[in-house]
Amino acid sequence: MVDGFFITAIKGFALVxxxxxxxxxxxxxERRLIGRFQVRLGPNRxxxxxxxxxxxxxxxxxRKQSVIPAGAxxxxxxxxxxxxxxxxxxxxxxxxxxxxxxxPGTDIxxxxxxxxxxxxxxxxxxxxxxxxxxLLIGGWASGSKYSLLGGxxxxxxxxxxxxxxxxxxxxxxxxxxxxxxVDIVQQQSDWVWFIVPQxxxxxxxxxxxxxxxxxxPFDLAEADGEVVAGYHTEYGGMRFAMFAxxxxxxxxxxxxxxxxxxxxxxxxxxxPGPLWMLLKAGFFLFIFIWLRATTPRVRFDQLMSLGxxxxxxxxxxxxxxxxxxxxxx
Amino acid sequence: MATVVWFxxxxxxxxxxxxxIVQRNPFIAAIALLGNLASLATLYLLLQSDFxxxxxxxxxxxxxxxxxxxxxxxxxPHAEVPDERRHTWQLIAACVAAGAILVEIAxxxxxxxxxxxxxxxDSFGSPQAVGEVFLTRYVGAFELVSLLLLVAAIAGVVxxxxxxxxxxxxxxxxxxxxxxxxxASRAGDxx
Numbered sequence: 001m002v003d004g005f006f007i008t009a010i011k012g013f014a015l016v017x018x019x020x021x022x023x024x025x026x027x028x029x030e031r032r033l034i035g036r037f038q039v040r041l042g043p044n045r046x047x048x049x050x051x052x053x054x055x056x057x058x059x060x061x062x063r064k065q066s067v068i069p070a071g072a073x074x075x076x077x078x079x080x081x082x083x084x085x086x087x088x089x090x091x092x093x094x095x096x097x098x099x100x101x102x103x104p105g106t107d108i109x110x111x112x113x114x115x116x117x118x119x120x121x122x123x124x125x126x127x128x129x130x131x132x133x134x135l136l137i138g139g140w141a142s143g144s145k146y147s148l149l150g151g152x153x154x155x156x157x158x159x160x161x162x163x164x165x166x167x168x169x170x171x172x173x174x175x176x177x178x179x180x181x182v183d184i185v186q187q188q189s190d191w192v193w194f195i196v197p198q199x200x201x202x203x204x205x206x207x208x209x210x211x212x213x214x215x216x217p218f219d220l221a222e223a224d225g226e227v228v229a230g231y232h233t234e235y236g237g238m239r240f241a242m243f244a245x246x247x248x249x250x251x252x253x254x255x256x257x258x259x260x261x262x263x264x265x266x267x268x269x270x271x272p273g274p275l276w277m278l279l280k281a282g283f284f285l286f287i288f289i290w291l292r293a294t295t296p297r298v299r300f301d302q303l304m305s306l307g308x309x310x311x312x313x314x315x316x317x318x319x320x321x322x323x324x325x326x327x328x329x
Numbered sequence: 330m331a332t333v334v335w336f337x338x339x340x341x342x343x344x345x346x347x348x349x350i351v352q353r354n355p356f357i358a359a360i361a362l363l364g365n366l367a368s369l370a371t372l373y374l375l376l377q378s379d380f381x382x383x384x385x386x387x388x389x390x391x392x393x394x395x396x397x398x399x400x401x402x403x404x405x406p407h408a409e410v411p412d413e414r415r416h417t418w419q420l421i422a423a424c425v426a427a428g429a430i431l432v433e434i435a436x437x438x439x440x441x442x443x444x445x446x447x448x449x450x451d452s453f454g455s456p457q458a459v460g461e462v463f464l465t466r467y468v469g470a471f472e473l474v475s476l477l478l479l480v481a482a483i484a485g486v487v488x489x490x491x492x493x494x495x496x497x498x499x500x501x502x503x504x505x506x507x508x509x510x511x512x513a514s515r516a517g518d519x520x
Contacts, residue, residue, distance in 0.1 A: 005330070076357070118455050122383035129391030133363065133398075140356060140402045148402060155399050162391070179456055 003110050011114060012093065019092055023248055024054035030289050037293035064237030071143030072234065080141060081235070081242035084134025088249040091127040094120050095256045096181045098266040098273020112266070112273055113182065121179040124257060125166060128212060131246065132158045135214075135221060135231045138243070142234035150230025153300070154221035157211055160307035165208035167315035171201035171322040172261045181260055189267040197325070200318040202262045204311050206287070209254040211307070214247055215288060217295040220303060255284035335375055342368035355401045359394060366390045378454040 003011070028043065028051060035042025044050040068074050098112035117123060132154055139151020172194050173179055176187040188194055195202050211218040222230030232243045259265055259280035266273030298306070345368060348361035366389045373382035452458050463471045 076360070117379055119379045119383045122380070122387060122456075126383050126386035126391060129387065129395070130367075132395070133360075136395075136398055136402065137360065140398075152399065152402060155395055159392070159395060 007108075007110050008114065011110065015093060015114065016089060019089065019249065019252070020245075023245060023252065024058075026248065026252070026285065027057070028053050030292075033286070033289050034293045037290070058241075061237050061241045066237055066239070069142060069144065069234045073141040073143065076137050076141035077234075078239075080134045080138030081239050081246070082134075083137060084131050084246035085242045085249075087127045087131035087134070088246040088253065091124045091131070092249060092253045092256065094124055094181065095253070095277070096185055096260060096265055096273075097277050116180055116182045119179050120181045121169065121173065121184075124253070125162075125169075128250070128253075129158060129162060131250065134243070134246065138235065139231035142231075144234050146228040146233045147231050149227045150221045150223075150233065153223075153227070154214065154231060157214070157218065157220060157303065157307075160304055161208045161211040161311070164204055164307060164311035164315045165212055167312070167319050168201045168204040168208060169261065171198045171315075171318050174319075174322050174326050181265070185260060185265040185267055188264040193262060193264045195262040198262065198318070198322070200314060201322070202258075204315045204318065205258065205261070206284075207306075208311060209258060210288065210291060211303070213251040213254050213288070215251055216292040217297050218303060219297060220300055223297055225297075251288050252281065252285065255281040255288065258284045331375055334371065338368045338371040338375070341365075342372065356398065359397050359401055362397075363390055363394050366394065376454075377449060380454055380456045380459050 031053070032042040032044075032050070042050070043053040046052040046056045068077060093114045094117070096113040096116070100109050101112055102109045135154040136151040139147040139149075139154070142148075172184065175194055175197060176184040178184060178187070184194075214221055220226075220230075222232060227233070232240055235243060256277060259277060263280045264276075265280070266277045268276040271279075342365055345361045345364035349358050349365060352358040352361060366385060370382040370385045370390075373379075373385060
């Protein structure tokens, strides 16, 4: 806590609400964009341009009957969505949005990040992997074979891509010499965006990030043609919405992470920090949506061989070359 | 603030540790162990060991426990029925071991002077400090452990991969031969 308890609490409240608002708008953007990609209109009936569609969806989900399926373990079944959503929001909370700002009209200064830990990057990775427990617990506690299969797939996918993901990120850490986001952003504004010296690392990172966020073409944990809806087959109403919310917030977090690690984060000319973050993260989110609209789902063996036989060696090579460059270059 | 967090985290650590050994369902016991690891990570944070806390979550909660839960969910909760027989010698051995640990802790706490708070430098427990110690003072042990892990990983692959490929081919050829023999004998019967 860089600003003390009180201001941090206010910042946290504001950040979560902004994130949820952004998520709601992004669901509309995603559906409209996918509509365009598929040569149709997308949701355009509720409100101007269909902008009120997220609110209509929310109303529908809230009014659904809450069912706990027979054969489920009720407590774990109810716990699972909370695990996913808590970890997703927690990971986003560490993203930096700029330096110091002040409240207009007063002389109260505050930082545009919640906390600057010297292991912030590790905490994001830790929360990301904890979030997957929500999928496994939900899949197991539902008492359905499709849910269990989906949960198992999610875990197998996480274990396979976590390694390549972390190795790709370490390349950036070696260049920056720090695990703190503030330092990583500072290094990039002093030198050059890390996407230039770390292009291979960036490619590995992006592929692994799509797999980590469990989105198409790597959405095998909820592949609707194979395991009904995977881990959230037995979830309905707001509980399903929490899973969907966690998944999208993970995608937002990974986009913001990509912006911070490879595109200089909130630093940039003219515009203020948060706006640069929005633009850069929005660019990566567009790539996420683009991939979803245009690629078919991979098979499970393809997913595994891509992770272990292509991404892991590529990330290792990148790591060795980067280390040699930093030491001898 | 730190005192409150300490009490909550300690209570959670003890409660989840109890749940690990009391719970009959291995899946729930594993989740309780996960809670225990998270509580310990919180305690590490209070001890200024940010890096150890993050490593604890990533390594134990993120990798080791994932494999535990994976296997338990895969095998199913009823595959392993706990041994109902109670051995007297087990009970005695457990009590002796627990008593020994209790005495050790009591001695350690009793002898040390806990009246003044320990102080460490700001760099204590940072990734840089931990990494430097690993690659200078403990480099031998560090490399040995990595070798051990490599051996364990290869052993896991060897043990988990089933029969060697050559045997699989032999088996397939044997079956093909059997089928041919069968077909030949049937053809002979028809004539």
